Amino acid sequence: MKYSYITPKKKSVFTQEFQLLLSFFTITILMLLLTYSFLLYKNYTFIQDKQALSLEKTQLQESLLVMEKDIAYIEKQKMLSETIYTKNIVLKDSIANLFDLVPLRITLSEAQLLKNGLILYGITPNKDVYNFMLQAPLRSIFHRTYSSFYPAKNGWYRFVSTNYIDEEEEEVEADE
Amino acid sequence: MNSISRQHIYLMVASMLLLIFVLIFSFLVLIPEGKEYRIKRVELKKTSREFRDYSNFHYETEDILKDLRSKNRRVITAFDATFSPDRFERENKGYFSQLRVSSLSEPTLESGFGIYEVNTTSQISSPKSFYDFLDGINKSEYVIAINFPINFKRDSEIIKSSFTMKVYCNNRDTNATALESKKK
Numbered sequence: 001m002k003y004s005y006i007t008p009k010k011k012s013v014f015t016q017e018f019q020l021l022l023s024f025f026t027i028t029i030l031m032l033l034l035t036y037s038f039l040l041y042k043n044y045t046f047i048q049d050k051q052a053l054s055l056e057k058t059q060l061q062e063s064l065l066v067m068e069k070d071i072a073y074i075e076k077q078k079m080l081s082e083t084i085y086t087k088n089i090v091l092k093d094s095i096a097n098l099f100d101l102v103p104l105r106i107t108l109s110e111a112q113l114l115k116n117g118l119i120l121y122g123i124t125p126n127k128d129v130y131n132f133m134l135q136a137p138l139r140s141i142f143h144r145t146y147s148s149f150y151p152a153k154n155g156w157y158r159f160v161s162t163n164y165i166d167e168e169e170e171e172v173e174a175d176e
Numbered sequence: 177m178n179s180i181s182r183q184h185i186y187l188m189v190a191s192m193l194l195l196i197f198v199l200i201f202s203f204l205v206l207i208p209e210g211k212e213y214r215i216k217r218v219e220l221k222k223t224s225r226e227f228r229d230y231s232n233f234h235y236e237t238e239d240i241l242k243d244l245r246s247k248n249r250r251v252i253t254a255f256d257a258t259f260s261p262d263r264f265e266r267e268n269k270g271y272f273s274q275l276r277v278s279s280l281s282e283p284t285l286e287s288g289f290g291i292y293e294v295n296t297t298s299q300i301s302s303p304k305s306f307y308d309f310l311d312g313i314n315k316s317e318y319v320i321a322i323n324f325p326i327n328f329k330r331d332s333e334i335i336k337s338s339f340t341m342k343v344y345c346n347n348r349d350t351n352a353t354a355l356e357s358k359k360k
């Protein structure tokens with residue numbers, strides 16, 4: 001005996017409402033997973049970028065260290081060369097001053113320029129000319145001055161003038 | 177009174193399970209990852225800023241070095257040049273009637289530089305030639321210091337002079353790094 005005119009359908013768990021709910025949650029989970037993937041990817045790229053930057057920074061540091069060494073070395077070269085050039089110029093002026101110091105009446109036969117002294121060999125018409133015209137200026141420059149004379153054949157005097165600067169006294173003067 | 181159907185119970189259970197999953201996933205995975213993302217982004221920005229500053233400093237230092245090199249090219253080349261007595265004699269012959277430079281001694285070290293001592297004997301017609309030589313030596317292709325003692329001895333019309341010169345050059349052992357970088 002039939003009670004209905006239609007054939008009964010088998011009831012399923014996946015009703016329309018359930019399907020709607022599933023699709024809603026699927027979309028939600030998909031979005032969550034996408035966000036998670038995005039975050040994972042970005043975190044990975046951040047780490048990679050940071051590592052690359054650190055590596056580049058290390059390379060820059062090494063390069064900078066080399067450059068700083070170079071700069072220091074060139075500065076050192078520059079300073080040393082300037083000191084040497086200045087010393088050469090001072091030496092030139094000192095020699096020029098020395099020869100200018102010798103009066104026309106006195107003739108030098110030899111000059112020895114030492115680090116802290118000067119030895120002059122020459123000939124003078126008389127001792128007074130030497131004493132007033134050469135020894136006096138030498139005394140004002142050097143701390144110790146010694147002179148010795150030998151008579152020459154023509155009545156003039158050969159002389160040896162030994163002059164020294166005391167380095168200790170020079171240092172004291174420089175400090176003052 | 178209508179009781180809740182089985183379908184509705186399934187629906188509710190499924191909703192609850194999915195909701196719990198979403199919440200757990202969000203709180204345990206997504207939010208910590210998001211926090212980490214924020215921290216890492218800030219860190220990267222900081223590192224980038226530091227790198228930029230460092231990079232700028234590097235460029236500035238590079239400019240300083242280039243400037244220093246171009247301004248002191250002559251001095252750098254002079255320190256790098258190998259002293260040749262023959263060449264020196266040829267170049268400075270003009271100042272003297274006769275010039276003789278002894279061969280190089282073993283280099284000594286002084287403040288990180290190698291120094292060769294060279295003995296020189298020469299003949300000049302007047303002290304002026306020696307002054308010119310001293311002026312010229314400061315423009316020569318070597319770094320040379322004229323050293324004491326200096327002797328001048330008159331011999332009829334000429335003056336015989338003898339002096340020591342210190343030729344400065346790079347000490348290749350201690351300054352190897354600087355030299356290598358200079359070549360780059």
